[in-house]
Amino acid sequence: MSFLPYAVAAWLFLVGxxxxxxxxxxxxxxxxxxxxxxxxxxxLLGIGYRTDAAAPIFADIPTxxxxxxxxxxxxTLTDVVVEATVVALLxxxxxxxxxxxxxxxxxxxxxxxx
Amino acid sequence: xxxxxxxxxxxxxxxxxxxxLVWGLAGLxxxxxxxxRYGRIIARDTVPQRKATDAVGVTTFDYRGxxxxxxxxxxLVSVVGVMALLRAHREETDESRARAQELERIRKxxxxxxxxxxxxxTLAPIVLVLGIYVVAHGHxxxxxxxxxxxxxxxxxxxxxxTTGRTAFRRLRAVAAFEAVEALGALGYALIGVGGxxxxxxxxxxxIPHGHSGLLTGGTVPLANVSxxxxxxxxxxxxxxxxxxxxxxxxxxxx
Numbered sequence: 001m002s003f004l005p006y007a008v009a010a011w012l013f014l015v016g017x018x019x020x021x022x023x024x025x026x027x028x029x030x031x032x033x034x035x036x037x038x039x040x041x042x043x044l045l046g047i048g049y050r051t052d053a054a055a056p057i058f059a060d061i062p063t064x065x066x067x068x069x070x071x072x073x074x075x076t077l078t079d080v081v082v083e084a085t086v087v088a089l090l091x092x093x094x095x096x097x098x099x100x101x102x103x104x105x106x107x108x109x110x111x112x113x114x
Numbered sequence: 115x116x117x118x119x120x121x122x123x124x125x126x127x128x129x130x131x132x133x134x135l136v137w138g139l140a141g142l143x144x145x146x147x148x149x150x151r152y153g154r155i156i157a158r159d160t161v162p163q164r165k166a167t168d169a170v171g172v173t174t175f176d177y178r179g180x181x182x183x184x185x186x187x188x189x190l191v192s193v194v195g196v197m198a199l200l201r202a203h204r205e206e207t208d209e210s211r212a213r214a215q216e217l218e219r220i221r222k223x224x225x226x227x228x229x230x231x232x233x234x235x236t237l238a239p240i241v242l243v244l245g246i247y248v249v250a251h252g253h254x255x256x257x258x259x260x261x262x263x264x265x266x267x268x269x270x271x272x273x274x275x276t277t278g279r280t281a282f283r284r285l286r287a288v289a290a291f292e293a294v295e296a297l298g299a300l301g302y303a304l305i306g307v308g309g310x311x312x313x314x315x316x317x318x319x320x321i322p323h324g325h326s327g328l329l330t331g332g333t334v335p336l337a338n339v340s341x342x343x344x345x346x347x348x349x350x351x352x353x354x355x356x357x358x359x360x361x362x363x364x365x366x367x368x
Contacts, residue, residue: 069153085192
């Protein structure tokens with residue numbers, strides 16, 4: 001089952017995009033964006049995984065112990081932080097959209113603007 | 115475009131996207147067989163070079179320090195963006211009248227139940243200590259400035275949830291949160307400049323690395339603390355701004 005993590009990532013990506021396309025609510029849409037981004041965490045962590053290796057924390061294991069890749073874990077951390085900021089901005093935009101147009105439905109937003 | 119047409123376009127694109135994804139992911143190393151060079155070098159050299167034991171934290175704040183600087187400024191810019199978006203509206207409303215109404219509301223608001231307040235007052239210091247612990251040990255065990263900063267901001271959320279909105283409103287000090295965030299970001303940049311002053315490159319780890327325990331890793335714990343401040347300030351500012359929207363709404367908006 002060595003392909004399973006990548007399959008999960010691809011599934012999350014596609015199901016997230018599907019959610020974005022069919023979304024009827026901006027808040028729901030923002031959550032779908034986070035689902036798409038979650039797939040990138042799984043790809044990153046999946047790439048760095050080594051069978052039977054320890055976590056790259058040497059507080060209580062000898063430094064020669066084989067560990068999973070610390071670099072992709074640091075990259076995932078960056079990814080999570082960036083996602084949090086993106087979500088904050090998108091939610092603020094959603095609040096603003098609701099205020100201007102009185103609706104959170106992206107379809108109706110388009111109609112109002114036209 | 116009708117929803118049906120949009121779905122059809124998406125279905126077509128999704129098939130292509132799925133094919134690309136499968137193609138791209140098939141080229142990756144088999145799961146569990148990772149043989150990347152950088153990861154191995156960092157896992158091997160972190161403890162001998164920096165004496166700190168969390169290879170991920172050291173990677174984030176030392177080996178990849180410049181990326182983290184950028185990351186921190188992304189956070190700063192996004193908070194500024196959120197404030198610009200949400201405050202634009204506040205200025206549109208009649209400021210003085212709104213403030214008078216708000217004070218009236220705060221005065222009249224019923225106090226939350228005593229048990230809830232007690233729970234919050236008990237829980238908030240514990241969460242605060244946990245946050246400080248996570249920040250301070252970021253270079254030794256899993257955790258660090260980003261994670262600990264969010265925990266610190268969570269202490270504030272606990273207070274909001276248990277002491278009632280109006281009390282929180284009185285307690286709220288967005289200006290202080292903003293200052294904390296800015297000082298944290300500045301601190302990180304100054305650590306970078308410290309490397310220059312020490313005669314090496316920007317963000318060079320110029321502080322002695324110690325031997326074992328808390329005082330290891332050179333600049334890594336310092337960077338953790340400054341990022342902890344920045345993140346705690348950023349999340350607290352975001353929370354306050356978002357909760358403020360809630361207050362505006364419940365004060366008799368739509």
